[in-house]
Amino acid sequence: MLLAIDVGNTHITVGLFRQKTLKYTWRLNTHRHYTADELGIHFLNLLATKNLDASMLDGVCVASVVPSLDEPLKAMSRTYLRQTPVVVGPGTRLGIKNLYKNPEEVGADRLVNTVAVHALYRKPVIVVDFGTATTFDCVSAKGDYLGGAICPGLELAGEWLATHTAKLPRVAFQSVPVHVIGKTTKESLQSGLLYGYIALVEGLLQRLKQEMGSQPLVVMTGGLSSVIGPHIRSVTLIAPDLTLDGLRLIWEMNKRNRGTK
Numbered sequence: 579m580l581l582a583i584d585v586g587n588t589h590i591t592v593g594l595f596r597q598k599t600l601k602y603t604w605r606l607n608t609h610r611h612y613t614a615d616e617l618g619i620h621f622l623n624l625l626a627t628k629n630l631d632a633s634m635l636d637g638v639c640v641a642s643v644v645p646s647l648d649e650p651l652k653a654m655s656r657t658y659l660r661q662t663p664v665v666v667g668p669g670t671r672l673g674i675k676n677l678y679k680n681p682e683e684v685g686a687d688r689l690v691n692t693v694a695v696h697a698l699y700r701k702p703v704i705v706v707d708f709g710t711a712t713t714f715d716c717v718s719a720k721g722d723y724l725g726g727a728i729c730p731g732l733e734l735a736g737e738w739l740a741t742h743t744a745k746l747p748r749v750a751f752q753s754v755p756v757h758v759i760g761k762t763t764k765e766s767l768q769s770g771l772l773y774g775y776i777a778l779v780e781g782l783l784q785r786l787k788q789e790m791g792s793q794p795l796v797v798m799t800g801g802l803s804s805v806i807g808p809h810i811r812s813v814t815l816i817a818p819d820l821t822l823d824g825l826r827l828i829w830e831m832n833k834r835n836r837g838t839k
Contacts, residue, residue: 579635581621581659582825583651584687585642587710588733589801592624593822600819600826602628614650618658638663639829641686641821664832666690671831673697674721687821688715689723694817694824695797696721702792705820706779706810708800710734714782716790724790727782732775732802736767751805776809783812 580595590606604624625631638661642648648665655663664670666686674692678684687707695703695717705715710731716724730738732751740748749767758773760766787794798807799820807816817823 579630580826580829581635581638581661582822582829583638583640583642583663584690584821584825585640585644585647585651586687587643591822592621593819593825594625594628594630595822595826598826600822603819603822608644608647610644610646612647612650614653614657617647617650617654621654622658632659632661635659635661637661637829637833639666639825639832640664641666641690641825643685643687664829666825666828670828672828673831674717674723676723678723678725684723685713688713688726690821690824690828691715691799692717692721692723692824693827694820695795697824697827698797699795702790702794703814704783704786704790704794704796706783706796706798706800706803707821708732708798708802708806712775712779712800714786716786716794718790727786729778729782732771732806735775736771739767751802754805754809772806776806779806779810780812783810 582593584591588608590608592604593600594602606620638655638659640651640663652663655661672689672693674696676684691705691707692715695705701719703717707713712729712731715726718724736749739746747764749764754772755765755769758769760769795814796812797815797817798813799817803816803818807813
């Protein structure tokens with residue numbers, strides 16, 4: 579079994595694969611000062627909830643956008659999970675070409691998503707990932723990572739309003755409001771943030787498609803993809819676990835070179 583670990587700025591998403599099947603997923607809050615021991619306790623507890631233990635693992639694959647956790651995760655994997663992890667970074671075989679001007683600037687999660695959609699479609703694709711930041715990543719039919727766009731995430735925008743204004747509350751985004759015209763401050767915030775975000779996504783997609791000069795497919799992933807995705811007119815696929823699937827593919831490409839079982 580493979581443990582795939584996607585470390586984001588807000589959450590650490592963990593997936594357990596048995597061969598190509600994603601059996602279980604978990605989410606932890608991201609704390610930038612986790613030690614290897616703290617992480618080890620968390621991960622062993624996650625496995626224990628499914629009556630599993632580290633001896634049943636065949637490998638670990640990690641993508642992280644939080645540099646302070648890179649070394650603790652490697653140490654945790656070796657000590658507690660008994661695996662030398664495949665960590666997405668320079669030198670990792672991805673099977674795609676990174677065309678960013680400074681390739682090292684691209685977040686590991688964005689490259690992992692590129693690997694996943696290229697394997698899935700072999701066609702031009704735009705990946706929209708709804709995380710702490712919302713990222714738009716353009717992929718050619720050949721698997722070239724072309725670049726994209728980054729904007730603040732929906733929940734981050736709502737949190738900013740709540741912390742920088744005196745009377746605006748925090749709001750949740752489990753569903754899209756029925757009406758655009760809010761009748762309370764809470765409803766108005768939910769409407770403005772969600773419907774405004776839908777318009778932002780559709781507007782950026784239109785411009786990205788024009789620059790790509792093709793009719794790319796649109797794949798959406800991330801925590802809020804199941805909420806926002808159905809309201810985007812051009813969406814092809816909503817795949818909340820896309821990054822985990824990409825990590826599985828990368829592990830399969832690299833495991834022979836890392837001494838994993």
